[in-house]
Amino acid sequence: MFYLALFLFLLALVFFWQSNRQRKDAGLPGGRVIYTDTRGWGKVEKPLFYPALELTGKPDYLIQQNGQIIPVEVKSGHTPDAPYDSHIYQLAAYCLLVEKTYRKRPSYGIIHYENRDFAVEYTHELEESLLDLLADMKRDEHKNDVPRSHEQAARCAKCGFRKVCDQRL
Numbered sequence: 802m803f804y805l806a807l808f809l810f811l812l813a814l815v816f817f818w819q820s821n822r823q824r825k826d827a828g829l830p831g832g833r834v835i836y837t838d839t840r841g842w843g844k845v846e847k848p849l850f851y852p853a854l855e856l857t858g859k860p861d862y863l864i865q866q867n868g869q870i871i872p873v874e875v876k877s878g879h880t881p882d883a884p885y886d887s888h889i890y891q892l893a894a895y896c897l898l899v900e901k902t903y904r905k906r907p908s909y910g911i912i913h914y915e916n917r918d919f920a921v922e923y924t925h926e927l928e929e930s931l932l933d934l935l936a937d938m939k940r941d942e943h944k945n946d947v948p949r950s951h952e953q954a955a956r957c958a959k960c961g962f963r964k965v966c967d968q969r970l
């Protein structure tokens with residue numbers, strides 16, 4: 802439960818930083834639109850956990866396909882033209898957890914928006930980028946003062962930390 806809370810907190814930080822964060826030099830894979838048959842999607846019962854990074858998370862679904870296990874993350878609301886960076890990082894974290902848990906590296910994961918599905922390649926560059934991000938977040942985790950990194954009032958309006966945040970817009 803602690804690790805789940807930690808992971809959710811880390812994800813919240815990803816959302817914080819997403820707007821101003823430059824994409825890493827290698828760039829994030831943009832994701833390609835695919836068709837998926839949801840009948841093959843299996844619900845995940847328990848969170849996956851990788852102790853070395855203290856990383857845990859529960860993909861919405863796992864698909865067994867051609868000897869691979871593919872994580873699926875379902876997002877409600879607006880369907881973007883391309884997946885958001887924060888969603889790509891979340892999916893990358895699930896790909897890492899699948900690899901560490903099942904000893905099989907998924908070549909991609911799926912982000913399912915209401916009107917479109919994207920396959921996002923789980924490249925070594927994306928993995929590196931994720932590990933860098935997690936290291937950055939761990940470094941800042943115990944800082945008392947991490948300044949707001951965006952100027953988006955709409956983001957603040959929906960933020961769960963709004964009541965306690967002294968930097969809300």
Ligand code: SF4
Binds near residue numbers: 957958
């Ligand atoms: S309310 Fe605070 S924590 Fe939430 S998005 Fe705004 S600045 Fe960030």
